[in-house]
Amino acid sequence: NQSTPIKQILQGLYRDDIVKVQGLVRTFRQSKNVAFIAINDGSTFESLQVVLGDGLGDNLYEQLGTGAALEIEGTVVASPAAGQSWELQATDLRITGPAGSEYPLQKKRHSLEYLRSIGHLRPRTNTFNAVFRLRSFVSHAIHRYFEQRGFYWMHTPIITANDCEGAGEQFRVTTLPRITSDDDFGQDFFGQPASLTVSGQLEGEALATALGKIYTFGPTFRSENSNTSRHLAEFWMIEPEVAFADLDDMLDLAEDFIISIVQQVLEHCQSELNFFEQFVESGLLQKLQAVSREPFARITYSDAVAILQKCGEDFEYPVQWGADLQAEHERYLCENHMGKPVFVTDYPADIKAFYMKLSDDERTVRAMDLLLPGIGEIIGGSQREDRHDVLKKRMEQFGIDCHAMSWYLELRRFGNQPHAGFGLGLERLLQYLSGMGNIRDVIPFPRAPRQI
Ligand code: 4AD
Ligand code: MG
Numbered sequence: 001n002q003s004t005p006i007k008q009i010l011q012g013l014y015r016d017d018i019v020k021v022q023g024l025v026r027t028f029r030q031s032k033n034v035a036f037i038a039i040n041d042g043s044t045f046e047s048l049q050v051v052l053g054d055g056l057g058d059n060l061y062e063q064l065g066t067g068a069a070l071e072i073e074g075t076v077v078a079s080p081a082a083g084q085s086w087e088l089q090a091t092d093l094r095i096t097g098p099a100g101s102e103y104p105l106q107k108k109r110h111s112l113e114y115l116r117s118i119g120h121l122r123p124r125t126n127t128f129n130a131v132f133r134l135r136s137f138v139s140h141a142i143h144r145y146f147e148q149r150g151f152y153w154m155h156t157p158i159i160t161a162n163d164c165e166g167a168g169e170q171f172r173v174t175t176l177p178r179i180t181s182d183d184d185f186g187q188d189f190f191g192q193p194a195s196l197t198v199s200g201q202l203e204g205e206a207l208a209t210a211l212g213k214i215y216t217f218g219p220t221f222r223s224e225n226s227n228t229s230r231h232l233a234e235f236w237m238i239e240p241e242v243a244f245a246d247l248d249d250m251l252d253l254a255e256d257f258i259i260s261i262v263q264q265v266l267e268h269c270q271s272e273l274n275f276f277e278q279f280v281e282s283g284l285l286q287k288l289q290a291v292s293r294e295p296f297a298r299i300t301y302s303d304a305v306a307i308l309q310k311c312g313e314d315f316e317y318p319v320q321w322g323a324d325l326q327a328e329h330e331r332y333l334c335e336n337h338m339g340k341p342v343f344v345t346d347y348p349a350d351i352k353a354f355y356m357k358l359s360d361d362e363r364t365v366r367a368m369d370l371l372l373p374g375i376g377e378i379i380g381g382s383q384r385e386d387r388h389d390v391l392k393k394r395m396e397q398f399g400i401d402c403h404a405m406s407w408y409l410e411l412r413r414f415g416n417q418p419h420a421g422f423g424l425g426l427e428r429l430l431q432y433l434s435g436m437g438n439i440r441d442v443i444p445f446p447r448a449p450r451q452i
Helices: 006-010 058-063 112-116 126-148 201-211 247-268 270-279 284-291 301-310 327-338 388-397 406-410 426-434
Strands: 018-030 035-040 048-052 069-078 086-097 213-221 234-243 297-300 342-345 367-372 376-383 419-425
Touching: 006 018, 006 048, 006 086, 018 048, 018 086, 035 069, 048 069, 058 086, 112 126, 126 213, 126 247, 126 270, 126 426, 201 213, 201 234, 201 406, 201 419, 234 247, 234 426, 247 270, 247 284, 247 342, 247 367, 247 376, 247 419, 247 426, 270 284, 297 301, 297 327, 301 327, 301 342, 327 342, 327 367, 327 376, 376 426, 388 406, 419 426
Parallel strands: 048 086, 297 342
Antiparallel strands: 018 035, 018 069, 035 048, 069 086, 213 234, 234 419, 342 367, 367 376, 376 419
């Protein structure tokens, strides 16, 4: 009862064989003695042409409209039609579910906004088929990358009591009341405050001190009420953490990692990339090929500020040492000034998180952001503060409860080791690889303000 992926049929692996395919009707048309179905099963965005000869299924024609689900048996033959090499001469046809005329995805192009409002059906379009196949491939490629280099994949908690980034962007976890009295509403996690994790880094650090090289790959949550094309309330983050490593090691790792993923996508996702090139971002292939070859630029925050101050551009936000770089500044740096991915390092201590290692100048930290043309920040990372007393002082300055976080400080008391890591947002990487403009269109079911 096995069906054959349409992708393999179109690759020519089943010449003259009898196969069964299962999928959805993309188009149906009939002429005098013959009818044609274009069927798609998600294995490729191309559809297989099925020929219904000898009146096969002619009593079912009414149910064969776009969106109907079918099982078809037939013989794979070389196609006489232009634009396709193979087609299926059907011998048996079964409709498992018709779709009818109210099916929202009739054969025409729909706007991405509209498709976002039908999240349960949009995976059936070519665009989302391709995006989600890419997402799966990239996720596997990321795991392969780290596994091949001796990293252990670690699961860090989703429910947590710490605020890793200290930015107050957490969703609180509460228990639903069992008794419906007002007093009971919104209890905390068994009597203790808890929230959804914004990052697995702090737990990742504890694991790296024992296992050497680890990475996390899981969902993270931020309640930033920002309606941008780069922010989600729920996104997937990859966070490697390496013991006995410094910031330069992380720049090298991040660069090698991004280039490796881009190369694998270029090699293995050709049909998806060609589709994105044609319908989503022209120039995508050239962009990815260039990135997969050249080293990234590396500049310090102070140099970046000097470049931005000298460039004569009319920015909306002023550029001044000590202020965070805005999206427009990041864009100028990697798109106009460098024309390629840029690492910006050594940010002012005051605008970065408490755990980053303070430099000897005592005003910058050993932090890095990777900026990509067209995307902006895709990675944030740092060498971690490994001096117990300096860390404690920084935590006090940031108003962090050192008692509750004593476990984190203890990592610096027992078997202390220099270490460093970074976090990559999977969805931003997918935007870069596909050209999709809105981050809500690279995750199957986006979570964002007014989108749940
Ligand atoms: O720069 P961030 O906040 O860094 C951290 O969370 C560190 N703890 C990482 C580490 O050192 N282990 O986030 C890292 C990346 C960003 O560069 C961005 O790609 C992504 O996570 N990101 C988001 N992606 C989508 N929606 C959001 N709201 C995001 N916030 C961050
Ligand atoms: Mg960041």
